[in-house]
Amino acid sequence: VFVANATAAIKLVGEGLRDYCDAIEGRLRYAYHKDAHNSLVGVREFAGAENTRVFGYDSEVDEWLNTPSSTTTSTDSNDITLFAYPGQSNMTGQRHPLHWLKGAKKLPNTYTLLDAAALATTKQLELSWWAPDFTAVSFYKIFGFPELGALIVRKSAAHLLARKKYFAGGTVDGVTIFGGKPSRIRRESIHEQLEEGTLPFHSIIALDHALETHTRLFGSMDRISAHVAALTRYCAAQLHSLTYPGMSQKLCHIYTPHSLFSHNSSLHGGTIALNLYTCTGQPIGYRSVERLADSKGIFVRSGAMCNPGGMATHLGWSPEELEKVFEAGFRCSKPIEVWEGKWTGVVRVSFGAASCRRDVDRLVEFLRRSYLGGEMTVGV
Numbered sequence: 001v002f003v004a005n006a007t008a009a010i011k012l013v014g015e016g017l018r019d020y021c022d023a024i025e026g027r028l029r030y031a032y033h034k035d036a037h038n039s040l041v042g043v044r045e046f047a048g049a050e051n052t053r054v055f056g057y058d059s060e061v062d063e064w065l066n067t068p069s070s071t072t073t074s075t076d077s078n079d080i081t082l083f084a085y086p087g088q089s090n091m092t093g094q095r096h097p098l099h100w101l102k103g104a105k106k107l108p109n110t111y112t113l114l115d116a117a118a119l120a121t122t123k124q125l126e127l128s129w130w131a132p133d134f135t136a137v138s139f140y141k142i143f144g145f146p147e148l149g150a151l152i153v154r155k156s157a158a159h160l161l162a163r164k165k166y167f168a169g170g171t172v173d174g175v176t177i178f179g180g181k182p183s184r185i186r187r188e189s190i191h192e193q194l195e196e197g198t199l200p201f202h203s204i205i206a207l208d209h210a211l212e213t214h215t216r217l218f219g220s221m222d223r224i225s226a227h228v229a230a231l232t233r234y235c236a237a238q239l240h241s242l243t244y245p246g247m248s249q250k251l252c253h254i255y256t257p258h259s260l261f262s263h264n265s266s267l268h269g270g271t272i273a274l275n276l277y278t279c280t281g282q283p284i285g286y287r288s289v290e291r292l293a294d295s296k297g298i299f300v301r302s303g304a305m306c307n308p309g310g311m312a313t314h315l316g317w318s319p320e321e322l323e324k325v326f327e328a329g330f331r332c333s334k335p336i337e338v339w340e341g342k343w344t345g346v347v348r349v350s351f352g353a354a355s356c357r358r359d360v361d362r363l364v365e366f367l368r369r370s371y372l373g374g375e376m377t378v379g380v
């Protein structure tokens with residue numbers, strides 16, 4: 001189903017399941033992993049707080065899959081549980097186990113939503129093996145262009161989206177508007193039922209060219225995956241080695257080192273989340289790092305990355321502390337970068353198919369020169 005972006009794909013699943021549950025007078029239950037982008041977190045509003053569970057750790061998911069609790073699965077045949085998580089964290093690059101998708105299918109009335117927006121940029125999607133019911137992707141994150149996304153629906157789960165209340169031009173084959181019970185005939189195929197209004201046809205045509213060009217330039221996704229994994233590990237090792245001269249104080253605090261430094265590339269994608277310390281171990285504001293990098297033509301992103309669960313756990317924020325920092329005026333768009341000695345966001349370095357070793361060297365040289373007083377050996 002062509003949609004604008006991964007967010008629209010995720011929302012479509014949330015709306016579809018909500019309307020399905022309304023139609024059969026059941027409840028929608030939502031279980032998701034904390035490492036979710038806000039686009040996935042927002043689905044909780046369709047289920048309601050009492051029907052939502054967030055897993056704080058991978059072990060909680062494993063436990064749930066082995067011994068599901070009544071708050072997230074139900075044997076009432078009218079209740080539906082949606083289990084959602086990102087294949088790869090947009091904040092840290094950590095990849096989450098794809099066997100969860102298979103595990104969840106064994107639970108009663110449970111369906112799965114894989115947010116593959118970050119994962120699909122550097123990994124081949126193997127949907128027949130993983131078996132998610134719904135998969136959300138943004139094509140521009142893979143190819144750079146066109147601005148288009150898709151929801152990939154497993155046929156056995158398509159009926160869940162077929163009760164969507166809203167209809168529009170393109171989704172119906174006949175409508176009556178007069179009389180006591182106006183009716184409508186839905187179109188036959190699931191994508192026709194869900195693609196509302198005029199499709200972004202130029203983008204759909206362009207997608208064909210994007211696929212062809214991408215293959216011509218880079219070969220297979222497996223090659224990209226291997227290249228990006230090697231580059232990311234090389235970069236992480238370089239960053240890890242940066243130390244203030246004559247001191248033991250490291251420059252970088254690197255998040256999720258376990259998956260990042262692993263040689264198993266299925267555990268981590270092309271993203272490194274980090275923060276910087278001063279020589280006395282004080283936190284340096286992440287925005288200031290981004291600004292300085294920008295001024296040197298090096299583009300990193302900084303902030304909480306629309307990933308509130310990642311921010312809470314990796315940066316160590318309790319819900320009470322978060323309330324306080326919001327009261328103090330923190331906004332994602334206008335951050336207080338460090339509050340009571342703690343970062344409120346990270347610096348994120350990302351690599352893709354087009355990145356090369358020189359990009360890593362430039363970044364490392366930039367950090368060395370800007371913060372450690374080293375000599376620049378690679379042109380910035």
Ligand SMILES: Cc1ncc(COP(=O)(O)O)c(C=O)c1O
Pocket residue numbers: 005006007008037039040086088089090115116117118119138149
């Ligand atoms: C893991 C993940 N999910 C969802 C999204 C939202 O994607 P989009 O803005 O294309 O809808 C992003 C965006 O960066 C993401 O990284």
